Amino acid sequence: MTKPKAAQTPGRIRRPWVVRLLAVLAILGPGLIAANAGNDAGGILTYASAGAQFGYRTLFLMVLVTVALVVVQEMCSRLGVYTGEGLGGLIREQFSARSTFGAMVLLLIANAGLTVSEFAGVGAAMEIFGVSPRISVPITAVFVWALTVLGSYSRAERLFLVLTLAFLAYPIAAFMGHPNTKEVLSNLAWPHFPASHAFLVLAVALIGTTITPYMQFYAASAVVDKGIKPADYRGERIDAVSGAIWSDVISIFIIIATAAAIGGTGPLESARQAAEALKPAVGPAAPQLFAFGLLGASLLAASVVPLSTSYAIADATGAPRSVSKSLREAPLFYGIFTLQIVVGAAVALAPGNLVALVVNAQVLNGIITPMLLTYVLILANRSTVLGTAKNGPIFKAVATVCVAVVGILSFVVLVETVFGLG
Amino acid sequence: MAKPDERRATRRGAVSAALHDRITARRTIADQTISLAHLLGRHVLDAAGTRVGKVSDVVVRWDANVTYPPVVGILVRVGSGFAFVDLQDVMLTQTGARLRSEQQTVSRPARGEGDVALARDVLDRQLVDVAGVQVVRAADVYLLNGPRGWELAGIDVGVRAFGRRLLPKRRVCPPPDRAIEWADLQTFVPRLADTPLPGNGPAAAAGIIGGAVQLGRPASALKKLRARDVAGILAELGRGQQAQVTALATPSAAVEALRQLKPSQQAALLAELSESDRNRLQAMLDGGEPS
Numbered sequence: 001m002t003k004p005k006a007a008q009t010p011g012r013i014r015r016p017w018v019v020r021l022l023a024v025l026a027i028l029g030p031g032l033i034a035a036n037a038g039n040d041a042g043g044i045l046t047y048a049s050a051g052a053q054f055g056y057r058t059l060f061l062m063v064l065v066t067v068a069l070v071v072v073q074e075m076c077s078r079l080g081v082y083t084g085e086g087l088g089g090l091i092r093e094q095f096s097a098r099s100t101f102g103a104m105v106l107l108l109i110a111n112a113g114l115t116v117s118e119f120a121g122v123g124a125a126m127e128i129f130g131v132s133p134r135i136s137v138p139i140t141a142v143f144v145w146a147l148t149v150l151g152s153y154s155r156a157e158r159l160f161l162v163l164t165l166a167f168l169a170y171p172i173a174a175f176m177g178h179p180n181t182k183e184v185l186s187n188l189a190w191p192h193f194p195a196s197h198a199f200l201v202l203a204v205a206l207i208g209t210t211i212t213p214y215m216q217f218y219a220a221s222a223v224v225d226k227g228i229k230p231a232d233y234r235g236e237r238i239d240a241v242s243g244a245i246w247s248d249v250i251s252i253f254i255i256i257a258t259a260a261a262i263g264g265t266g267p268l269e270s271a272r273q274a275a276e277a278l279k280p281a282v283g284p285a286a287p288q289l290f291a292f293g294l295l296g297a298s299l300l301a302a303s304v305v306p307l308s309t310s311y312a313i314a315d316a317t318g319a320p321r322s323v324s325k326s327l328r329e330a331p332l333f334y335g336i337f338t339l340q341i342v343v344g345a346a347v348a349l350a351p352g353n354l355v356a357l358v359v360n361a362q363v364l365n366g367i368i369t370p371m372l373l374t375y376v377l378i379l380a381n382r383s384t385v386l387g388t389a390k391n392g393p394i395f396k397a398v399a400t401v402c403v404a405v406v407g408i409l410s411f412v413v414l415v416e417t418v419f420g421l422g
Numbered sequence: 423m424a425k426p427d428e429r430r431a432t433r434r435g436a437v438s439a440a441l442h443d444r445i446t447a448r449r450t451i452a453d454q455t456i457s458l459a460h461l462l463g464r465h466v467l468d469a470a471g472t473r474v475g476k477v478s479d480v481v482v483r484w485d486a487n488v489t490y491p492p493v494v495g496i497l498v499r500v501g502s503g504f505a506f507v508d509l510q511d512v513m514l515t516q517t518g519a520r521l522r523s524e525q526q527t528v529s530r531p532a533r534g535e536g537d538v539a540l541a542r543d544v545l546d547r548q549l550v551d552v553a554g555v556q557v558v559r560a561a562d563v564y565l566l567n568g569p570r571g572w573e574l575a576g577i578d579v580g581v582r583a584f585g586r587r588l589l590p591k592r593r594v595c596p597p598p599d600r601a602i603e604w605a606d607l608q609t610f611v612p613r614l615a616d617t618p619l620p621g622n623g624p625a626a627a628a629g630i631i632g633g634a635v636q637l638g639r640p641a642s643a644l645k646k647l648r649a650r651d652v653a654g655i656l657a658e659l660g661r662g663q664q665a666q667v668t669a670l671a672t673p674s675a676a677v678e679a680l681r682q683l684k685p686s687q688q689a690a691l692l693a694e695l696s697e698s699d700r701n702r703l704q705a706m707l708d709g710g711e712p713s
Contacts, residue, residue: 083660084660098588101588227683318558
């Protein structure tokens with residue numbers, strides 16, 4: 001007996017959708033998980049807010065942001081691989097004392113804004129469980145400070161990472177929420193930007209939350225920590241580029257899922273509202289699942305962001321740095337860490353909409369990002385730093401355009417906000 | 423018994439005498455000490471007092487047998503170019519430099535073998551404080567006018583020293599914040615390039631370099647470090663410097679320190695070493711006898 005013709009051609013076998021989905025996840029899984037870990041509370045809530053307020057209209061912007069992110073992350077990884085140093089040390093060695101100080105102040109402000117959004121994320125997540133931010137935020141601040149200073153953070157980190165896996169429900173929800181496929185593809189391929197101040201502000205927030213100064217410093221340090229040699233850079237470059245793309249694929253799924261569920265309803269007002277987008281995938285448990293994910297993402301970054309800021313600033317100023325040193329041995333290191341936790345928690349406790357606070361913190365990041373990107377661009381253009389691995393003419397042109405466009409957008413938003421325009 | 427107003431006068435006299443002594447001592451020290459950060463960017467005057475340029479760098483001569491490297495000259499920015507002036511043709515002060523004669527020419531390449539441009543190669547760079555067993559960053563560099571002339575005395579690693587550089591320069595440079603003597607330091611000096619860099623920037627004028635570094639002087643003190651100390655130092659250095667420290671530490675300490683690194687970091691560091699060092703340490707890491 002001969003097999004039916006269709007069965008002889010594997011491509012024509014019609015497998016159940018669950019099997020096909022599992023096959024896709026098996027391929028995408030590791031990358032998705034790694035990329036997901038890079039999405040903090042600020043990112044989740046800003047992407048969700050973009051979907052809620054403007055539907056699919058920010059999708060083309062995300063494509064452009066992805067190009068810029070790839071360029072920036074590649075430069076930072078290259079700097080780390082070829083110099084074996086982090087960005088803080090490189091800036092100190094290559095720029096004047098005043099320029100170094102300026103860069104560190106910008107980093108401190110940007111990361112303090114991120115820390116605020118992480119604590120706001122904790123507050124928003126715990127609100128879903130019925131706990132007031134006035135209780136959850138101070139307790140979390142003390143918890144995170146103690147966990148980091150007492151040196152048991154690395155164990156807790158794994159738990160936080162597991163909690164963030166909740167956000168892997170977004171890609172599923174994006175498919176199951178029956179988005180308008182034609183509209184999604186059209187918005188991905190072509191700009192449909194409304195001419196409004198609100199859209200411009202959100203665009204800067206999306207840039208700020210995607211191309212964060214924190215991630216630039218992290219990317220350079222991570223390759224140093226991994227011990228990547230210049231000879232192995234080809235593989236690392238693929239890793240950096242694919243990591244940046246994956247990270248934005250997740251972000252795009254968050255926007256699509258939220259847009260399909262609550263698109264066009266205006267700015268996001270609560271985390272519970274953002275959780276609506278997960279309902280097609282997980283049903284009535286969506287708010288709880290979302291809250292767990294948001295809590296994990298917030299806790300994951302609430303410690304790492306202030307800690308990395310302290311390391312970068314102490315490195316640049318030459319002050320002692322390490323969690324293994326005592327408070328007396330490294331006062332600047334611990335001072336900056338503690339200051340960020342205290343300010344982050346205090347601002348997150350201010351009355352008002354926590355989601356709006358998170359988005360505003362990303363706008364601040366978006367305004368600072370191009371200024372710090374300029375340092376990265378100058379470093380990557382210098383032959384005294386990278387030798388023959390410096391930016392080539394085409395890459396240099398693309399990177400300069402990316403930094404300039406982000407800079408102009410941020411400047412316009414800053415001017416409009418300061419002068420009350422728009 | 424002295425009258426009250428006489429006592430007052432005596433006390434005032436004593437106070438003013440002490441103050442005078444302190445000021446004199448400070449001036450004496452100040453005249454003999456120069457902070458590099460304080461000197462950079464100051465005017466260079468010719469013998470007639472006319473401004474001819476600005477101090478761009480100070481060059482010292484490296485010699486393995488000399489603990490405190492002597493200053494051999496300064497790099498002066500003149501318009502858009504740079505000129506090297508030999509120390510015998512210039513008088514250094516805290517607030518600038520003055521040429522001794524009208525005729526100044528660049529008599530030799532700005533940077534010869536063993537010459538180190540301090541602003542470029544030492545200031546803001548990482549160094550190993552071997553005595554304190556820590557990695558430090560030079561926030562300032564101090565020169566001292568000793569019996570053999572101006573020489574490199576040490577560095578300041580204090581946060582205040584860095585902070586001072588953010589403010590307008592004072593007339594007289596303040597004393598160091600956290601000074602470390604040069605004799606206690608292990609430096610990394612960029613290697614002289616085989617081919618000079620294009621352009622006429624300070625790097626090109628100073629005869630500069632590629633990314634590789636070589637240790638500033640033979641580091642006998644590094645051999646005294648224990649494995650734990652070597653590991654702690656490696657953790658805070660860039661890869662090029664890590665390789666230098668590994669090569670100069672005792673093999674047993676180096677191997678123990680290497681074992682504390684991740685395998686990928688270990689491989690990256692070994693790849694930076696010379697073939698003989700790499701083979702020797704790899705053999706010890708694998709449990710075999712050193713070759």
